[in-house]
Amino acid sequence: MRSTTLSLALAAAVLPAAAGAQQWRTIESARQLTSTDPATVNVSFAGGKFELRPLPGRLLYQMQLHYDEQVADAVHEFDADSRQLTLGMSHANMGWRSLRAMKNDEGGRMTLGLNPAVPMDLDLELGGAQAEVELGGMRLQNLKLKIGLAGGRISFSSPNQVNMEELSLDVGLGGVEFENLGNANAAEINISGGMDGIKLDFGDRVMRDVKVNADVAFGGLKIVVPNSAGVTIQAETKLGSFKPQGFTKVNGAWFTPNWNQASTHVTIVANTALGGLEVEHAGP
C-alpha cells in the first residue's frame, strides 16, 4: 500500500515535468536562385523573435529556425512549378502554454532572408512573434501581414522596386509600427485591428498615390505623412478623438492645404473606435 502511494507520488512529480519537456531544434534551409520569375512566399511563425531582411546574392532564400519540435514543426517547401515557397512553422500542437514557452528566454526565433531580385507576393503570418522586418529594396507586388499577440516594426529603408498593389495588415493584440512606408510603393493599404496601437510613418516621401483604409479599435492609429504629399481624410471615429491640425474640412472630408499642388496624394479612410485617430502632416 505504501509502495503504491509512493509510486503515485513519484508519478505525480515526474509526469508533469515530462509532459512539459521541450525539445529545441535549429534548422537552416536555403535554395539557390535559379530564376527571377515572380514567386509566392508564405511565412508562418508562432512565437518568439522573427527577423526578415533582403538577401542579395545567389540564394532565393535563407532561413534559420529555432523551434520546439514538441509543439510545432518546421516547414520549408518550394514548388518550382508554381513558384510557391512556404517557410516557417506549422502549428498543429500549438496552444497557449506552447506559445508562452516559445516566447521564453530560450524561445523560438526565425531569421529569414529573401532575395530582392525576385518579384513576390509575400504573406507573413506571425502569431505571437516580435517581428523586425526590413523590406527595403525588395520587389514586393503584394504584402499581407498578420500579427497576433506581440507586435513588430516593419521598415522600408529603400524603395520597393516594383509597384505594390496592396499592403494588408491585420493586427490582433499587439502594436505595429511601419517606418518609411512611403517607400512601399503601394497603391492601397488596408489596416485592421490593433489593440496596442498602429503607427504608419510614411517617412520622407510617398512614391505614388495611395489609399489607406483603416478599421482600428482600442489601440488607436497614428499616421505620419510628409509635407510633400497631399492628404485627405474621411474619418469616422466612435468614442475616440480626431484632431486633424492644419487640415480644412470640405464636404465632410479633411484636406491639407497642398492637396491640389502635391504630386502624390494620400487618401485616408478611417473607422476607429475608442483609440482615436491621429494624422500628422510633417517633415519634408
Place this chain on the structure above:
Amino acid sequence: MRAASSTLLLLTISALSAPLAAQVQVRVNSVPQVPAPPAVERVHGLRGAGFNDRAAWPDSFDAADFRLLTDSISLLAKQIEKAEMAGDDPGQIGQLQGRLGALEGRLGALRGRLGALQGQLGRVEVRVGELPHPRMVHATHPLSPKELTKLLKQVSSDPHGAKLPPPDSIVTGNFAVGPEMTVGRVATMGTLDVFGNVNGDAVALDGDVIVHKGAHITGDALAIGGTVRLDGGTVDGEMRSLDRAITPTQAAAASSSGFLSILDQVQRTMGALVVMVLLGFGAMVFAEDRLRVVSSAIETRFGRSLFAGILTEVSFIPALVLAIVLLVITIIGIILLPVAIPGLFVVGALLTALGFLAVSRVAGQALTRRAATVSVRGAELRSMLAGLFFFFGLWLAAAVLSWVPVLGSLLHALAFVVTWAAATVGLGAAVITRGGGRPTTAPVVAAPEGSELGWQTPTPISGIAAARRQATNTPEV
C-alpha cells in the same frame, strides 16, 4: 608502345602503393587494361568513442585524404591511357604525367601521416578487399551496427532528414567526390567534399557538406550536425542543415512526443478536475444554500436557465464595452475602472463555477443512487463529485484517444459541446437566481393520499389538540 605505357603506369601505381601496404597492410587491386585505384576497405581506429567527438576521429581525415588521392591517381591513369590511345599531343601527356609525379609526392606524405596515426592510436588495422564501390574508404565508427541502423532509420524517417541508403552503403568517414566524378546519392558519417557531380542527395551526418566550385548536386544537400557550405558549386535542391545529429536516444525521445502530448492533455484535465473539486468543497462549506438554490433552479427551470445562460454569454462582451463606456464618461468611473472591469470578470467566473458545480450535482444525482446510510449532505457531495468525474471523464477520454484520427476529434467535440451546455445552463441558473441568493418558486408537491394530515406536535394526552401543519417541499435535512 601504348601497351607498354599502360603496363608502366600500372607498375607505377603498384609501386606507389607497395610501401604503404607493407606498413599498414594495404593491398592494391588492379584490373588488366583499366587501372584501378588502390582501395582501403576499413581503417579501424581503436581509441576514442562518442559520435560527436571529432577529436576521437583521427583516422577519418587520413582515410578521406587517402581515398581522394587514390581516386585522383586512378583518374590520371585513365586520362593518360586515353590520351595515349588517341595519340594526343605528347606535351599534354607529359603534363598529366607531371601531375602524376606530384601525386606520388603527396602519397609519400600520406604514408608518413598514416605511420604517425599508427603510432598515435597504438594500433591501426587496415583490411583490404573487394569493395562494392571502389572509391569508398570505410572507417569503423563507435556506433554499433545496430545503433547505426537505428540512427539511419531515424534520419530517414525524420521529416527534415533524408532517405538514406542501407548502412553498408554509408561512407563512414570523411569523403570527397572528386572533380569530373559522377556518383549517385551519397551519404557519409563525416564531412562530404563535393568537387564533381552527385545525381541525387548529398548527406553528411556529423559533418559538413562542402559544395566546391564546379560541383553539382541534383538533389538536396543535407548536413546533420554540421553545415552546408556553398563554395562556388550548384545545388538544384534544398541546402539544409540541422543543428545536431539525431542519436538513437534522442530519436526515441522525439518519437515519444505524441505520448507526451497525450500526457500533457491528461495532466491539464486532471489539474482542472482537481481545481473544480476543491471549488466544490468550498461551495459545500461556504455556499451550500446557494448551491442548492441553483441546483433547484436547474431542475425546475431548465429551459429558462439555458436561455438565460446563452443570453448572458452573448451579451457579456457588449455589456463589458458598455460598462467601460459608462465608467469612462465620469471621473469616478475612471477611478473605478481598474477595479470594476476585473470585478466583472471575477463575478462572471464565480457564477459560471457555481453553475457548473450545480449542474454537476444534478447530473451526479442522475448517475448515482443514494445509499440508505448516507446523509443528505453526503449524498449531495457524492452527486457533485460524480457529476464532475462525468464531465471531466469525457475530456480524459478525448485526451487518451486523441491519437485516434477521427474518434479523437469526435470525442473532443463531444466533450466541448457537453461541457459548454452544462456551463451555459449552470450560468443561466446562477444568473436567474442571482447567484443562488433568490430561491425560485418551486412547484407545490401534491401530498400523497391518505397522509393529508401531518402533525406538528404529538397530540397531548390532555389539553389543546395539536395544530395541523401545512405541506411543504422543504428539503429534508
